Amino acid sequence: MTFQTKIKIGTLFLFGLFACAFFVPKGEMQTKVETAGQRFKNIKVLNDLPADQLGEVMNIFAASLGGDCKKCHVSNDKDFEKDDNRSKNTARAMIHMVFDINKNNFKGQTQVSCNTCHNGRENPRSVPSLEAPVPAPERPKQPEVKPTIDQILANYAAAVKGKGKMVSSRLIQATRLEGNGKSEPETIEQSQGKIRVKVIYPETPVTATYDGTKVTTVTKTGEIQIQADQAEQIKREAMLFANPDLKSVYAKLDYRFLDRLNDREVYLVLGTTADNQRDRLFFDKETGLLVRRVSVTATMLGAFPFQYDYSDYKDYGGSLKLPATVAFAMPNQRWTRKIVKVQNNAKIEI
Numbered sequence: 001m002t003f004q005t006k007i008k009i010g011t012l013f014l015f016g017l018f019a020c021a022f023f024v025p026k027g028e029m030q031t032k033v034e035t036a037g038q039r040f041k042n043i044k045v046l047n048d049l050p051a052d053q054l055g056e057v058m059n060i061f062a063a064s065l066g067g068d069c070k071k072c073h074v075s076n077d078k079d080f081e082k083d084d085n086r087s088k089n090t091a092r093a094m095i096h097m098v099f100d101i102n103k104n105n106f107k108g109q110t111q112v113s114c115n116t117c118h119n120g121r122e123n124p125r126s127v128p129s130l131e132a133p134v135p136a137p138e139r140p141k142q143p144e145v146k147p148t149i150d151q152i153l154a155n156y157a158a159a160v161k162g163k164g165k166m167v168s169s170r171l172i173q174a175t176r177l178e179g180n181g182k183s184e185p186e187t188i189e190q191s192q193g194k195i196r197v198k199v200i201y202p203e204t205p206v207t208a209t210y211d212g213t214k215v216t217t218v219t220k221t222g223e224i225q226i227q228a229d230q231a232e233q234i235k236r237e238a239m240l241f242a243n244p245d246l247k248s249v250y251a252k253l254d255y256r257f258l259d260r261l262n263d264r265e266v267y268l269v270l271g272t273t274a275d276n277q278r279d280r281l282f283f284d285k286e287t288g289l290l291v292r293r294v295s296v297t298a299t300m301l302g303a304f305p306f307q308y309d310y311s312d313y314k315d316y317g318g319s320l321k322l323p324a325t326v327a328f329a330m331p332n333q334r335w336t337r338k339i340v341k342v343q344n345n346a347k348i349e350i
């Protein structure tokens, strides 16, 4: 039995994208970029798509059409190679159309994606709405003097300051609430830029570790390989955990403008890492806290965003407050982590 079929797949959302566990068993990793045509069984259009992008593209499809995998497949967790759902072939024609639109009109850049027309609906609306238009929220009045990065970081550091002493490690019990209403216990071991997150699914716990150098992911069947961009996200969350010194995470930080987020005014800062990965960081103007981070991966069929909303910052007895609630969102997948208990200076091994 393969890894894919052994685990009840729909629940193995370690990192959101594995609606069908697109893990590449370790050892089968190749140095040359493997294409979807090579890895999967019945690919007729996406032959040149890097195989690693397929999972994200499928989640983009599902989110763009406002459905799940069954919209185009016969099941939500298996037999994806079968062509027995008519919509799958319609989707193939649509993929051709999108490639042509971008090639013929936008110099081959992915300007038009499935979502451009579908926007969360099965059938795009071509008739203009007769509802009174809802005005797009205006950008708030910009500050006369732009805040400097140092000011924004100093406010953030002051805002997360706890009453206690420096903490060298933490053992955290949390609950992971899935978008479908289910929930699982989660434990987080954390120490200075390193993290181990264990999600205790009923079928098998899944553990993701960033040890300061690399990310490893393990289930009861052994080590599994996840995509590079997902590993990068795990690393970034580890580095940002209880660490207001963003200069240690990003090589470059640029203030962009004052924006609005959920009726709050926020400073938008663009963070660029040493290897040119970019994050958008949103700091609440009034409280100074980091409230959102957004990272984007490009795919052949449009952008795949990863979004993290940090809220409910609490003092757990250390020198830094932690966001008790973190909402994770990406196309077709969302979940929320809620901290239940924090043990400071716990004995952990990462």
Ligand code: HEC
Residues within 6 Å of the ligand: 019, 020, 039, 040, 041, 042, 043, 044, 045, 046, 047, 058, 059, 061, 062, 065, 067, 068, 069, 070, 071, 072, 073, 076, 080, 081, 087, 088, 089, 091, 092, 332
């Ligand atoms: C809008 C339609 C659509 C949706 C929604 C969709 N898919 Fe697909 N999927 C396709 C098409 C079309 C192909 C074949 C592409 C080709 O022939 O190049 C495909 C192929 C696949 C394959 C490769 C199968 C093989 O071995 O050939 C997998 C795996 C897959 N999809 C998984 C998923 C998962 C998981 C979801 C839900 C997150 C999903 N798909 C949602 C249209 C869709």
Ligand code: HEC
Residues within 6 Å of the ligand: 061, 065, 072, 087, 088, 090, 091, 094, 095, 098, 112, 113, 114, 115, 116, 117, 118, 122, 123, 124, 301
């Ligand atoms: C230029 C606009 C446009 C774009 C871009 C577009 N679609 Fe469509 N799509 C449509 C329209 C319009 C229909 C409805 C056709 C109908 O009702 O006969 C449709 C229908 C579909 C259907 C059939 C829905 C059903 O009722 O079963 C699928 C599946 C689909 N699109 C998938 C996709 C995918 C996947 C992409 C991206 C690769 C995409 N579409 C991009 C316009 C678009």
